[in-house]
Amino acid sequence: MRSTNLKKVQSEFQVEYIIHLPDKWFVDWCSEKFLVNRGVFNIIDHWFFDYDLENIVLRRKAMVQFFKFIQSEHLYNHQKMYLQFGKGGVKKSLYCFVDKCLNKQKSRK
Numbered sequence: 001m002r003s004t005n006l007k008k009v010q011s012e013f014q015v016e017y018i019i020h021l022p023d024k025w026f027v028d029w030c031s032e033k034f035l036v037n038r039g040v041f042n043i044i045d046h047w048f049f050d051y052d053l054e055n056i057v058l059r060r061k062a063m064v065q066f067f068k069f070i071q072s073e074h075l076y077n078h079q080k081m082y083l084q085f086g087k088g089g090v091k092k093s094l095y096c097f098v099d100k101c102l103n104k105q106k107s108r109k
Contacts, residue, residue: 019060026060034067043090051098062102069097 018029030036036044044063053059070093 015064019057019064030063030067034071036067040090044094047091047094051094065101066094066097069101 018026021029027038027041030041031038041063044066045059048059048062048066053062
C-alpha cells in the first residue's frame with residue numbers, strides 16, 4: 001500500500017477495512033493518520049493485549065478509538081513529528097481512555 005493510498009482511507013467504513021490489513025500496513029496507517037511512531041504503537045498494542053483484548057480485530061479497533069480519543073483531548077503537539085506522551089504518559093492516557101470510553105461502552109450494553 002502506497003502512502004498516497006493511506007491518506008485516502010479515512011471514513012469509518014474504511015477503518016473497518018484497515019484493521020484487517022497486514023501488520024505493517026496497519027502500523028503505517030496509524031503512523032500517518034495519528035502521528036504515532038512504531039515504539040509507542042507497540043506499547044499501546046501490548047497494553048491492550050494485556051488488558052484482555054487478545055482478538056486482534058477488537059484490539060485494533062480499540063487502538064483506533066484510543067488514537068481518536070487522544071486527538072479529541074487535544075493531547076497532540078502538532079509542531080512535533082510524532083505523538084509524544086512523556087515518561088509514564090502512555091499508560092496514564094490508556095487508563096484515562098479505558099475509564100472514560102471503554103467502561104462507558106460496556107455499561108451501555
